[in-house]
Amino acid sequence: MDIRRIMPVVLATDPAEARRFYVDVLGLRPAMEEDGMMMLVSRSTPTTQIIVAWESPTAVDPELRGIDISIEVEDVDAAYAAARDAGVPIVREPRDEPWGIRRFFARDGAGRVVNVASHIVPRG
Numbered sequence: 001m002d003i004r005r006i007m008p009v010v011l012a013t014d015p016a017e018a019r020r021f022y023v024d025v026l027g028l029r030p031a032m033e034e035d036g037m038m039m040l041v042s043r044s045t046p047t048t049q050i051i052v053a054w055e056s057p058t059a060v061d062p063e064l065r066g067i068d069i070s071i072e073v074e075d076v077d078a079a080y081a082a083a084r085d086a087g088v089p090i091v092r093e094p095r096d097e098p099w100g101i102r103r104f105f106a107r108d109g110a111g112r113v114v115n116v117a118s119h120i121v122p123r124g
Contacts, residue, residue: 001073001074001075001078001079001082002073002074002075003071003072003073003074004047004072004073004074005047005049005071005072006069006070006071006072007039007049007050007051007069007070007071007072008050008051008068008069008070009051009052009053009064009065009067009068009069009070009115010050010051010052010053011052011053011054011065012052012053012054013054014054015038015052015054018038018052018054019038019052022040022050022052023040027043028040028041028042028043028050029041029042029043031049034059034060034061035056035058035059035060036053036054036055036056036058036059036060036061036062036064036065037051037052037053037054037059037060037061037064038051038052039051040052051064051070053065053067060099061097061099063092063105064115066105066113067105067113067114067115068112068113068114069108069112069113069114069115070114070115070117071114071115071116071117072117072118072119073116073117073118074118075118076094076102076103076104076116076117076118077094077102079104079116079118080094080104080116083104083106083116088106088107088108089106089107090104090105090106091104091105091106091107091113092104092105096120100119100120101117101118101119101120102117102118102120103115103116103117103118104116
């Protein structure tokens with residue numbers, strides 16, 4: 001299984017303070033900022049990333065707050081089949097999202113909810 005990146009999801013009650021800490025203090029670079037979330041990236045090791053999520057009634061991805069870890073894989077359908085075949089508890093079945101990823105949620109052996117995703121490759 002080709003793992004592209006693993007990102008912890010941190011819940012924030014004050015997104016401005018979280019941004020100040022991760023960007024101003026630690027020097028991470030914002031790679032994506034949407035309503036209810038921001039993805040921050042290491043300037044020296046771009047696959048080292050963290051997602052900060054907060055409650056927002058208009059969040060782009062309201063399910064993000066229920067995720068503990070996000071893992072990008074090369075083939076999400078193969079990962080889903082492997083998880084299902086291994087008897088891993090599936091929290092949410094695979095689905096294509098409007099922002100260009102296909103993902104499912106599974107519960108790991110420690111009880112954490114893991115978002116397993118791949119970018120959707122345009123056909124044509």
